[in-house]
Structures are given as structure tokens and as C-alpha cells.
Amino acid sequence: MVRQKKRMEQTARFVESCNTNVSSRNLHKSDLGGVIFGCKHHTMKECLSKQLFGLPSPHFNYVKNIEEGLPLFLFNYSDRRLHGIFEATSRGQININSYAWTDGDERTQFPAQVSVHFKVQCAPLTEKQFKGIIKDNYYTPQHFWFELDHSQTRALIETFVPLPSSSDTRAVPVTLIQNKMLPVSSTNILKATTSSRYTDARICGLKKDSDMPNDFINQNNFAAIACDDTDSGSNKESCGTIEETENVEPLSDWEEWADKIVQDNLDASDSLDGKNKLQEHEFVTEATENAEVLLKLRMVAATHGDSVQSTDAFIDDRNFPFISKGESIGQRTEEHTITVVKEEDASRPAIAEPSEAFCELKALVENLVKKQVEFDREIQQLRKLAVDSERRIQQLTNHVNELELKKAPSSIHDNKLVVDCLGSAHVIYLVGGYNGISWLSTLRSFSPSLDILTSLKSMSCAHSYASAVSMDGNIYVLGGGDDTSWKNTVECYNPRKDVLTSCPTLLHKKGNLAGCALNGKIYAIGGGDGSQCFYDVEMFDPALGKWLYSRPMLEKRFALAAAELQGIIYAVGGFNGSAYLNTVEMFDHRVGYWTKLPSMNTRRSCHSVAVLNNKLYAIAGHDGDRMTSSVETYDPRASSWVMAEPMNAARGYAATAVLGDSIFVIGGVQDGEVISSTVECYREGSGWRETGLKAVGRLCFSSAVVI
Template sequence: MGAGRKTQIFYVNGTQSFVPNSPVSSACGRNLRKDQLGGVIFGCKNATIKECLSKQLFGLPAQHFSYVKNIDPGLPLFLFNYSDRKLHGIFEAASKGQMSIDPYGWTADGSERTQYPAQVQVCVRLQCQPLSEDKFRPVIADNYYLSNHFWFELDHGQTRKLISLLASSAIGPGTYIPQNTMKWKTVSRSLPSHETSVEDEAFKKLTSEVEQSTQSTSRYHSPEVASMDADRDIQRDFQVVSTEAEQDEKSLVLMKLKELALNRESQNISFSDDVKDTPDENNLDSAEKGCLEALTGLEKREECPSPPFEYQCIIVQLMQEVKELTAFKETQTQKCRYLEQKLVDAELEIHDLKDRCTILESACNLSLEHEEKTVIQSSDQQHLDLKESLYLIGGYDGESFLASMDLYCPSLNVMKPLRSMSSVRSYASTVQLNGELYVFGGGNGSIWYDTVESYSPICDKWTLCPSLNQKKGSLAGAGLSNKIFAIGGGNGIDCYSEVEMLDLDIGRWIYIRSMLEKRFALAAVESNGVIYVTGGFDGNDYLQSAERYDPREHRWTKIANMNTKRGCHSLVALNDKLYALGGFDGDAMVPSVEVFDPRLETWMMGKPMNHPRGYSAASVVNDSIYVIGGVKFGENILDNVENYKEGQGWQEICTTVVGKRCFLSAISL
């Protein structure tokens, strides 16, 4: 456990959660950027879910505002009930994430400030059956930092999978509007006597429906009702809202007619008796005839013998409005057609540009293939066994920084040049995963990179990959569980403790739990499903400390300190043991070697190398450790290779094929 670190406790709508040995920022979320945020899960209990849905408001404690502020309208949201461990959805944000939209939400009587001020207004995108935890847990498995606690931030891949899973059990569409929040408009002026009885009956019927809806909502909000009853009530609310929406649409014209009629009556407008009461039907278009027929049918149902003249004027007004709406619709239709045509033209132009790019890429590939054939022919058609060889990547030869990549076979003392990287690169990190090599970070001596390249040994081809979130060098790397980890490093000014992870399924780098200490010029290695890091520079001094990351626990844990401060060193795994090789101890380059046995949890001094060296490269081939090049002291760059086998100690390989080289990377398949 890290010294001086405390357990952090936070609450989610009344439910306590804790994360041991973790800063609040890490406990509350994954620290995704706004463009990385695909969705958010909010929390509730049986006692608070009713208020979340009735107010259409979700909330979290204040420390969660670090990512709630990134919520924009339309972002998918989900609601997790801690009481029954079920996930409800699909909701979406109806506002931006803000602080204290309702300052007294989820309190007993509104006398206290809310404990959940990080809030967002919501609506329902698609009403679905809630998911039990065993169904949605595999989708967000990477978010679990304890057996029953998980981060609420979702990336785009997790959000799409959750939406797909929920949509498979959809029970209703549209935006959820609780019945007890609907407002009914009433006409302040009394209707004519022949309409009063009809309106009284309608009002009584409406009052009955509201009372029934209120009772239904009250039962749903009762904390003693089980989650299955809550789901059925929500579904019924959807059906009622849908039915009432259809009724409102049908009655809209009727309400407008009556309102205009009352206004006319209040103005006491008199009309001449010899004016023609009925408009000429021969001069009416189809829309006007429809309005006239609707009014005629209404008058028959209300047993009105004949409509007064002012009603006919209202009808003429409405028919004029219908004409204007029809003309407006036609104008909008023409605009839509124009935009659709522009879209078709744009797609054709994009297709033409893609064809041109394909032609240019083909021409470039032909040129590169010609260069590649020339390089291979100049190396006398050497065929080296990959299992007996290691790759040397980039670095510095004393005169210039290198973009080269070479295949070096120590047993034959032969080196074969391969295709170079897209740019010179030193102080970088290299990881092997699924038979391909990934090189990331580093620099050219004056600037640092955030670029990433992958190399296919089968095709002898480099491919650009998604870039890191920060430009950095002297970082460490490891590959594990189809993921690549970029660890620590710095930019010449700041030293980093941050860790980025590239998930090949998602296709982008995301931040995960940071290390316990800042580390620049550190070393890292993966062994038995766990990542180990050692030493480095924290901005003030070189470190003896070491720590490890277990992806199953999603956290870093301190392990025993080394016996010597080290930076710019190498770390390899051989026969389930870790070897820390050479490096800089704060005063000089050292030849010493330390061995860590995870079963004993201790570091032991091993046999030292023949030469002190740092900024060298090391890799394991056929149960042997090979250390290549590096800096001995000052600007003295080494051109030799040392080999170590258990029980045989260190032996120097006399070779001139590698030449002077430092700040490079070495890795074997």
C-alpha cells in the first residue's frame, strides 16, 4: 500500500462507494476528454428513482462534475439502481451538465442543500426493460475497479454496446412525461349555453383521467413497490401519453375554433342580415372543404341548428392560414430537394477525390517497393531466423538521429536492414503485440512526438496508428490482453505519472489509473499478466522505488525498493524473474544488475555487466539477455553487445556490425 494515501469515500444518490488508495479524481471517473465521452451512467436507489424520473433530472456528487460538465444535449445516459442492481435506459441529456439545477433535489423536505449537485436534465430516448448486472457487466468490464463498483464514464464503444443491448428489449418509444406533471389549459370565458353540457362532460372525464393517472404515479413512486411494478407503470405512462397526444392533435382545431368564436362574441361585432351566411363551395379548395366539413360535423354533434355568421368568418380565416401553411410547406420541400441534390453532388466529389488518392498511393507504393528491393539486394539476400534475432529501432549513432530499423542475429553476428520508420525516433518505447511491433513517443533531439507506428514483419511495412494524448519521450511501454500501455515519461519540463492505454478494438488511446509516482526515463516489463515499472526521475531525484499494475484490479501497487537508484536503465523478464540493468544512479552510469523474484518480493544483487551503461537497449532471445550499445559516460557511446545466461555470467560479444548506438529500442518476437 502507498504510504500516506487514504481511502476515498463518495456517494451516488444516497449510496456509499469507496476506492482504497486512490485520489478522488481517479475514483470518480476515467478522466475521458469531451470528445472521448460516449455516455454517462447516473445512480439512484428505490427511494430516489421516483424523483429522478418525475423531475426528469439526474444527479451525482460534486466531485463527479469533472465529467458531468462535458455532457451536451443528446448525449446517451443511463440510470443504475443500487437497490436492485439494475440499469435503466435509454435516456439522453436534455441540457448541458450543470451544477445545482435543483439545489434541493433528493432531500426530505427541501431544507438542506442537495448532496448531488452535478446535475443534468434528461428525457427518454427509448424505454426498455432494465438490465440486470450480470447482463451489462461484460460490456463495461473495464470500468470495474472493485467487484461491485464501476466508473460511470463510458466511451463510445461501451455506449453503443449498452444501447444495442437495451434496445433488444424495448417496450416503448418517445420522451417520458410523468402524468402528474402535465398541465391542462382551460378557457377562462364560459362557453355558449348549447355547448356547456358537452364541455362539462368532457371536463369531468378529463378530471377522472388525471385522478387515475395521479394514483398510478403515486403507486409507482412508492419506495415499497418492486422494480417490476415500476417498469410496468413506466410502460403504461408511455401508452397514456401516446394516446393523449393523438387526442390533443385531433382536438387542436376544435379548441382553436372555440377560442376564436369566444373572442368574436366578446367584441360584439354586428353583421348585416342580408349577408350570405355560407361561402360558395365551388370556390373552395380541398383543404377549405375539409375544414367546412369538420365544422359541419361538429355542429351536428352539438345539435346546433345552423352556425352563426361570425363562425363562417372564422372558417375563412382558418382556410387562409391553411393556404399559407401549404405554401410554406412547399417552400420547405423545395429547399430540402435542393439540399439533397447538393449532398449527392458532394458525395460524387468525395468519390472522385478518393479515386485520385488511390492513384497517388499506388504510384508511391511502386516507388517504395523499388527502394525496398534495392536494400534487400544490397544485403546479399540474407535470411535470418526471427526466433534467433531481435529488432533494433531508431536511436543515435553519435552524428545523427536514426529512423532505421535492423534485424540483428547475435548467434551469427549479422545485421540486416529493414524498412525505415516514417521519421527519425529516439528515446521511444517499443511493444510487441499479436506478432506486430508498436513504436510510440520519443523525439528527434529537439522536439517530442505523440505519434505511433506499427510494423508488420510479414509485410515489412510500417503503418501509422492513433496518436498518444500527450507528446512525450523517455517513456516505458508494455503489451497485455490485446492492449498497449504507454507509461510515464516526460517532455523535458514535466515528468509524468499518467498511463495511456490503446485498446485495439476501440482504436484510440485512453487514460487509465496513474502510477503512484512521477517517472521519467523509467523501465517497464510485462510478466505473468502483470506490468512492473522501476526507477526513473521524478523531477527532483532518481528513484529506487518500483510498482506493479494488475489489470484485474485496475490499480498500481508499490513493491519492494531496489538497492540502487536507477534511471535510463533497462528491465527484462527471464524465467519469471525481473532484471534491472545498469542505468544512471544520479552521479554516474553503473554496471550493476538487480534481480527481483515476485515469489519472494525482494531484490537481490546480480552479477554486474562488464561495462557501465545507460540509455542502452535490452531484450531476451533463447533464454539469454542481450544488452546493446548505450552511453558509458559523457558522450562516450558504446559499440559492443553483452550477453547473459543463468549460471554463466556476462560475456562480451566482439562485434562491429551494430556500431555505436544509444537512445534506441530493442525487442524480440
């Protein structure tokens, strides 16, 4: 007992450490602009050669939010340099390579992984260069969170200096992204590494005779770096230092005013309804013209405006079709940038008088204001069109439902229980079971409104006596088996993609268990293996990718039923190996242990539990003597069980699910071991009714779930 208690305490500490927030900022997926991964001298070469980055398990809570195209960076703990710019080529996953950064005889310590490739090869940044950008991420003087928001990611990308052989000279200007002329996406951010004024200043500062090699790995001496993780001599092994450049002068007041006008136009175009982007290309065209106006403002400011003191401006020549390359513009062909140079002699070509330039600018601004009014009018029209379209779609949907109702069996017309509240898209997923002839390994969807049963995927084995749990739009099938053996297999089905995958197995083979989802975790509760009944509870955390022991129940429960209601798991009835139970207990994860509740009025095993209108329904089952049709309800506010209207037929081992505002009980075993083919439906105020639905046929030992 002492050893078991110590093991439980160790497990609890491990789970707590994995759930701690010290390793992450917990940014929402839409707020995640980039991610930094870590390495050392002896792991960096493998990161680059295998094009794979990895972090320990606790970091998966944000690594899982990485999508293809997200900007990534690599931080070398040995010399505290930041390398980039990388791009994700896969989603963040667990164990893309289970033996990465090992000798092949043990599992990796860095399972939170993502595949990458170089987007732009750049010189690494020292901590002094990047610390100011991510200063909000430092939670100790030496440690910082790896999640980056969009502004930090943009700032880092602008700070990196592309190597001459790898810079994208046909890139999109960062200026357009910063002013929302182009969407602020990871793709546009990465394309913008060589065109902003700040970045161009750094590129122009590079010496033409730079001897930095083309091969990024050789340039950083990754192959020659020793396995020693000490910092001594690390600066000698890295590439030469890039000269620091001066900060760009801030925009003047009138430039900011022009920025605001362009911003307002683009914000208006961004507000287009997602369903009506037919004219989006027109807004993009206008935005491009606005970009040229804004850049011309800055050009004039650099040459005439008193508010701009800097003598050098770095501008991408492709954005100035109205500037002659002979007018005080020295073109640097190697970096594909141009520099406006302040000439000291009187031979400088004449530029238009300020008064003429500002008259032209005034006309352009007035044109922008007019276009703003036109944009507003078009947006209102598009919004009205969206409302009309939605109304039309709803009318068509109702018409389709009427046609389906006419084709439905007469029994459905008579009951008017299913079709009145459900559409054809509402289905119940049936998992495995037994039809009187064979043990089923199929997943099927059942549409009560159409009385149609559709076969989906076939699982790896028969999953009768299993438990099905819905979480995050996926269906998890836990344990079960057939009449001869039990399984510890767990399979996951994604209905949107119609994909079935295997998951980490349960710690024990078991069937007649109950399953629940709570706070992003799955609980496998009780059950048995044919020789013993369990009070064990196993918990699956997708972030860790494995099952762990949770706090066990107070009693052994085989063929129990369980449900989650208002953040609490209820375990109801079952068989403890010697007696049928009417006892009930609940688990509150905030407290961390099971608590006994008032008992039911009837002993029940192989029964069902459903949640409807914030009440628990304990339905039918075996009471120790025979199958029963009785039903009772539990209201947590009253903390007592009350007998309710019974079903029309006694049954156990039925598949039960709540769809809409109704409870459906499908099939099951009746007295005399007769397999039922009937489907009963319960709705408050209407009671229990037999639906007359025939598509499912005879079925028992099956699980039902609704997404």
C-alpha cells in the first residue's frame, strides 16, 4: 500500500508539472504569430539535417497550434544565438520521429515536433539583438517563453539579415504588410524579409566583398561544432558580426495622418462578409494604389519635408513606377534596392517644387476620401446581400426537409417526434455491437429523421461492450471486445475527414466500462476483464499522448453508466463482483477525489445514463433479478433521485444518446436474451414513444455518441 500510494503521488506530481503554465504564454491559435524552438550544439546539426524541430511534452499545448507556413526560429542554448528564418511544413504533432536526438535505443525526450524548412537563410542574432524584441517573454533573466505574437514575429523577421545568396530579391515590402496593404499572414511576413526600410538599411550596410558562404550549415560551422555545451569559444565558431545600423526615424505627423486614411480604407475592405468575397480583388487593387500614394508621401518627406531629418531612405524600387531612376537614385543591383542619396553639389537634378507636390497630394487624398464613401456603400450592399442569401438558404433547407418528410415512413408521420425537431444532418454514431449473428467492428451513422443507417469506417477489431466518447469533434472508442476476449485498444474517428486512427492503448484490457470527456481529457471509468471488476479510472491527456491513472472510485463498478454534467462526472450503478448496485458517486476535478451521493431507488447494471435539461436520467438495465423498464432522474440542485415515466419495453445493454431535446434508446437485450430492434424516444412533456424506425434493426452491446 505504501508503494502504491507513493506511485500515485508521483503520478499526481507528474501530471501537475505537465499542466503548469510556466512553459507557455497560452496564446490563442489566432494570436500565435511564430514559435521559437530550442537546441544545443550537439543537437542543432540533427535539427537542420532532418528538418525537424522538437520540444519536451509540456510545450505541446502550443506546438499543436502550429500550422503549415508559420514562421519558426531556432534558439541555441549553447551560445544563446537565435537562428532563422524557418517555416513550418507540417502541423505541430506528437512524435513525428519517436527516436529523434537519441541513439535509437530509447524514446525521444522532445516529442512535441514539427517539420520545417529554410524560408530565408539569415545570419544568427545574438541575445542582445533579439532580447529587446521579446522582452515581454522573459520570465527569468535567462529563460523566456517560446510563443511569439504577430508583432514580435514581424519585428524578429525585420531584424534578421538575409545572407546575400539566400535573400529573396523579389520580396513583398514589409511596409505594405505593416500598413495592411497586404494580409498580415505568415507567408507575407516571410516574403517581406528584404524590402522594408529597416531591413534594407541593414542589407545596404553589408559589405560587397562579404565572404559569407552560400551553404548555411557550413557558414555556421554546424558540422565542426563539438558536443561540448559550454559557452567558451562559441562566439569564435559563429559567423562574423553584422554591423549595427541606426534606427529609422519616426513618421511625421502628416505621414501618420496619411497612414490613417489608408488604414481606414483597408479596414473597411477587411470587414467584408466571409460569404460574399466576390469583389475582394477590387479592394486589393485599390489598396495597392493606396500603397503607392503612401510611399510617395514618404518619398516627398525624405526630400522636402522638415519633419524628416534622416538623409537616407531605403525604398524598394518596384513600388515607385512614378520615380525616374535617374533622379538622385543610385540603384544597388546586388540587393535589388535603391537608395535616395542626399547630394552635396549643385549638379543634383531638380525635383518638383514642394507646392506642386503637395497640391498633387491633396488631390490624391480627396480621391481617397471619395473612394471611402464608395467602399462604405458597397459594403452595405454586400451585407444586405448576405442577409438575403442566408434567408434564401434557410427557405431551401426547409423545402428539402419537407420533401424528406414526405418520403419518410408512415410511422414517423404518426409519431411526429423525430422530424419535428431534427434535420437530416443530425445523426447518432453507433459503435460496434452485436446483431445476433456477428460481432461488429463497424462505425455507422444513424439519421432518425430519414431512418437511414450509413456504414462509415471499419475499426481494427470488434468493439462490443466498449465506451464511445465525443471530444473536440472526434469520436474515441475505448476498450471492449467480443464474447471471447477484451481489448485495451483505443481508436479515434474524425467525421469531418472520414479518417480512423489508432491512439495510445489503455493501461489494462477491459470492457463494460464507462467513458467521459472533461476539460480536454478523456476518462475511462471502471469496467472489468472477465475475471475481476475495476474501480480504476484512467485519464488520457492528448498533450501527453498517453493514459495515466487518475483517482480511483470508491467502489468497483462493472457494466456501470457515467455522464458529465456541469463539470462533474457521475458514476451510476453497476456490478461489484457480488452484488448489483444502486449507489452513485461523483468526481469533481477541482477537488480531485470521488464523493458518494444519494443512492438510486433501483439497483441497475448494464443500464444507460443520459443528460437532458441539466438532469441525469438512469434508464432501464438489470436490477439483479430481471431486465427493467424503470427510469429515474437526478437533479443536482435537489440532490435526490425521483422515479419518472418508464419505457415501453424492458431492456439493457442498449445504445443511448441525446439528440436535440430528445433521448433515443436503440436496441438492447430484453428478458429471455432477446435482442431488441425497436427505438424509443423520450421528450419532456411527451413521455416515451416507440418511433417505428427500422433502419438499425436488431442491435445490442453497442455504444452511441453525438457530436
